[in-house]
Amino acid sequence: MADKLERYRSKRDASRTPEPVPAAPPSAEDGNAFVIQEHHARSLHWDLRLERDGVLVSWAVPKGLPADPDTNHLAVHTEDHPMEYLTFHGEIPKGEYGGGTMTIWDTGTYETEKWSDREVKFVLRGERASGRFVLFRTRGQNWMIHRMDARARDPFPPPDPMLPTERAKPPKDVSAYAFEFAWGGRRLLVPIEGGRTTAAREHPWLRGLAESFGSRTAMLDGEVATLGGAEILVFYDLLYDDGRSLVDEPYRERRAALEALDLAGARWQTAPSWPGEAGPVRQAAREQGLPGIVAKRLDSAYEPGPSKSWLFIPS
Template identity: 60%
Template sequence: MTPKKRKDGGDRLAEYRGRRDPGRTPEPVPGERALPRGDKALPRGDDDTFVVQEHHATSLHWDLRLERDGVLVSWAVPKGLPWSPGTNHLAVRTEDHPLEYAAFEGEIPRGEYGAGKMTVWDRGTYETEKWSEREVKIIVHGSRVSGRYVLFRTRGDNWMIHRMDPPADPDAEPLPESLRPMRPAEKARLPRDQDAWGFEFAWGGRRLAAYVEGGRTRFTDGRGRAVDGPGGLGSRLGAELGSRPALLDGELAVLDGRETYMIYDLLHLDGHPLLDVPYRDRRGRLDDLGLSGPLWQTAPWFPGDGGAVRDAARDQGLPGVLAKRLDSPYEPGEESGDWRFVPS
């Protein structure tokens, strides 16, 4: 493959090649692999291909790449492309990439530049409205993101990316700044109509809400005040959810001598609040997320079997059981009889 030349005669991929060892990285390196034929994921040389790759490097980010003059002009976007014109996101200009990179997915080995897992988050075509050294206006047509965007340079390699169209989902709402958790009323006995309730273990930990967005996480405590989370929890949990914004409710509990974030409610997902959604359905959506990692777990719940849960809590030395009415909404900051703490 002939290296692409800059308009001034220079090699536009020299920096890219200089950062990579073709004997160690699975990434395409010019001169080592020819451009495959017939791959629909690869550009055809029409300056109309875009790709967004999710990059689980030292810090999770998304790489936006636009085909231009024989290379993929690239920006690293730490929080992903903005879904609303109300927010601008940082976009850091990186080295030009070869066209083959539009189809690259794989694990960049530890010790290599950009080490970590790379996957294609979205791809499609784009139209150019303006292209200069300081401003790029485009219309993108992808399966996950579409619309008009502008990238504008602020200083050095730092740019900003702005969505020019209305939100892709006009009903989407940002995560709240703060939310005080719902609290259970303490009762001596389990509810009689147990078929109408779900039961969880009371972990005896510290209440913590997690606001996850753009691969980052912030936390509030039982009073809705901003607090620091345990080291490593925020970044790893953010990477687990990727581009999906979510508000989680749970608590930090010590399990087997290790502090673990036990997640037991989902209050906001993909731009939509779930406070009015019944507890049964919120738990179903939470379970569907499959959140399980070295520092966090989705807490188990058991519909209609409070006695067995209480016995298990007693055997494990846990404080008790939480009974939650299956059709109950989430009432921020309220103590409600729809949630009941029953000591073991």
């Protein structure tokens, strides 16, 4: 019987990589375990591995598992991996095959509905990944993965930002508002899906931000401002989080969800916000040469276009 791990071993040097490199051929035992690993290599992708005949049959999925039946994702069939890979995580050295950081995204069991050279139908039962999927071979050597069951997922909100209405003075009921700096930058909505964002076409430095989200979907609202001579993306709202639209949630809830993401990098940060503190924030804006402040009603939903729930007050 052919050694199913021969190709796997040929790509790896056990003295140079922490990956498991078993010397003996795999047994023919058959189980039903699976693992999905998040792999930050030359490009972010997810490795789906299904136990079959003593090995883990593997596909690299650049955008992760599809969330609904409307979209198929590319799945690159790779070499079979040893069973020890079910629990492998760590840093594969740079320069080695697959060099980069690998973490376990999910693990569990699966049920096989069909397995052929051209089509694999299965049901995943994991903590994060569950449902019916099919891997199917297209022309040539390419494969795709399709989700066969529906999953409730809100669509991304339209890419139209909420805009403040200008007024000369802060509102009288300051306790109903959060007060933030008006940065004087350029507004930018950042959709993130599959560790990627279309905003990186114009701002390539946002690729790192998108990768840090892994498979988590999001849409962030902010603006690109020049601070200390460098362009910084300042975030102040979260419109979509992990399959759920937040536009109908009150601002206080969206703000709490944004802060929970703990976004802090060399080129992006979460804007500070001060509920009920109009005077000190406006004074600080004047001292820093900023154009003004924005008052945001804590109970307001996200309304694309001009809104009286957000107020721009000049310095």
